[in-house]
Amino acid sequence: MSGWSLDRWLEWQQGLHPQGIELGLERVRRVAERLDILPPAPLVFTVGGTNGKGSVVAMLDAMLRAAGYRVGRFTSPHLRRYSERIVLDGQEVDDAALVAAFERIEAIRQQELLTFFEWNALAALLLIKDAGVEVAVLEVGLGGRLDAVNIVDPDVAAVVSIGLDHCDWLGSSLESIGREKAGIFRAGRPAVFGSRNMPRSILTSATDIGARLARLGVDYDYVEGPEDWTFVGPGCRREGLPVPALAGSIQLANAACALAALAAAEPRVLVSDEAVRAGLLAVDLPGRFQVINRNGRQWILDVAHNPAAARVLAGNLAGSPVRGRTFAVVGLLQDKDAGGVLETLREAVDVWVLCELAGARGRSAAALSAIATDLGLEHVEVADLQEALRTAETLAIEGDRVVVAGSFHVVGPALAWLE
Numbered sequence: 001m002s003g004w005s006l007d008r009w010l011e012w013q014q015g016l017h018p019q020g021i022e023l024g025l026e027r028v029r030r031v032a033e034r035l036d037i038l039p040p041a042p043l044v045f046t047v048g049g050t051n052g053k054g055s056v057v058a059m060l061d062a063m064l065r066a067a068g069y070r071v072g073r074f075t076s077p078h079l080r081r082y083s084e085r086i087v088l089d090g091q092e093v094d095d096a097a098l099v100a101a102f103e104r105i106e107a108i109r110q111q112e113l114l115t116f117f118e119w120n121a122l123a124a125l126l127l128i129k130d131a132g133v134e135v136a137v138l139e140v141g142l143g144g145r146l147d148a149v150n151i152v153d154p155d156v157a158a159v160v161s162i163g164l165d166h167c168d169w170l171g172s173s174l175e176s177i178g179r180e181k182a183g184i185f186r187a188g189r190p191a192v193f194g195s196r197n198m199p200r201s202i203l204t205s206a207t208d209i210g211a212r213l214a215r216l217g218v219d220y221d222y223v224e225g226p227e228d229w230t231f232v233g234p235g236c237r238r239e240g241l242p243v244p245a246l247a248g249s250i251q252l253a254n255a256a257c258a259l260a261a262l263a264a265a266e267p268r269v270l271v272s273d274e275a276v277r278a279g280l281l282a283v284d285l286p287g288r289f290q291v292i293n294r295n296g297r298q299w300i301l302d303v304a305h306n307p308a309a310a311r312v313l314a315g316n317l318a319g320s321p322v323r324g325r326t327f328a329v330v331g332l333l334q335d336k337d338a339g340g341v342l343e344t345l346r347e348a349v350d351v352w353v354l355c356e357l358a359g360a361r362g363r364s365a366a367a368l369s370a371i372a373t374d375l376g377l378e379h380v381e382v383a384d385l386q387e388a389l390r391t392a393e394t395l396a397i398e399g400d401r402v403v404v405a406g407s408f409h410v411v412g413p414a415l416a417w418l419e
Contacts, residue, residue: 145183163308
């Protein structure tokens with residue numbers, strides 16, 4: 001394996017484990033203990049939830065770095081480059097560092113069969129530990145209780161939201177999903193919940209384990225003003241805060257969740273109001289209601305891949321009307337509630353351009369088209385994403401907009417195509 005490129009390593013990892021997903025902590029914990037990478041940093045934030053966790057991770061990272069802390073960040077999946085997943089002090093790791101990390105893991109894993117994500121999580125923890133950062137901010141992949149990231153005991157755990165997604169793995173109710181997500185909470189340590197509608201299982205899990213839970217709308221909140229906003233928490237008030245650089249009305253709730261997590265970590269980290277303002281203005285996270293203007297048309301990219309995320313996208317579109325029509329380029333994986341996503345966006349979209357996603361989890365354009373037909377939606381079925389993007393650009397005229405939504409496997413390549 002010596003001399004393998006990053007692409008060769010990733011191809012090999014995808015075929016190594018007989019299952020694409022196998023939840024559980026035993027295998028990955030044994031390898032992590034051999035690598036001596038637990039904990040990866042003196043202070044760890046772990047962020048989970050159905051939607052919004054990427055935004056909260058990005059805001060925590062930006063505000064902590066604005067305060068002068070060195071931060072290691074792990075997120076998944078990526079949009080364009082695998083290296084986006086691991087960021088050290090604001091810089092993506094390079095291919096050579098990833099390859100070196102994989103070589104060290106392979107040298108020590110013995111007979112442990114690791115999934116693609118477990119390789120990713122171990123490489124992230126290894127590189128964060130080697131970098132000697134002061135704070136690690138980790139995004140949970142799938143669920144929480146049995147996700148590989150949960151081998152790390154967080155000092156502060158945040159669950160941003162609960163919605164119906166990954167039901168085959170996490171259960172078919174908000175209560176069961178909430179219970180799995182709350183598996184990142186730890187006894188005697190702070191936990192934050194970032195939405196107003198909280199499944200009872202979140203509170204029950206926190207109470208049973210003895211975690212100190214702070215809830216949006218109960219223990220902390222935000223007040224929106226005409227030009228700025230205020231965060232209000234226990235013994236803490238931050239006024240005159242700028243609207244986050246990430247677009248969309250949901251981002252105030254996400255920012256409040258991040259600030260509640262920072263407040264819970266005091267005095268181990270201290271972030272001034274000035275650093276909070278700087279971080280909120282500097283935060284960058286592509287693919288979250290990202291607006292790009294091209295040839296007189298507005299393109300909006302958003303990884304809304306479940307009905308809850310689609311509701312947020314629909315609200316953002318309603319709050320940003322255009323004089324023309326709205327076209328939507330959409331591709332969704334088989335395990336996503338495609339009917340729920342299309343139905344939720346029905347009133348916001350005039351014409352749908354539906355494309356195929358390849359791979360074992362991919363959904364064909366014909367299958368997605370059949371769902372659209374059943375819903376009575378005006379749509380165009382195309383073979384692949386590149387054709388879908390070209391079709392939307394051809395159909396849209398000046399004053400129209402094109403929304404690219406659904407899987408990361410749609411938004412990432414679309415972003416590269418537009419750039």
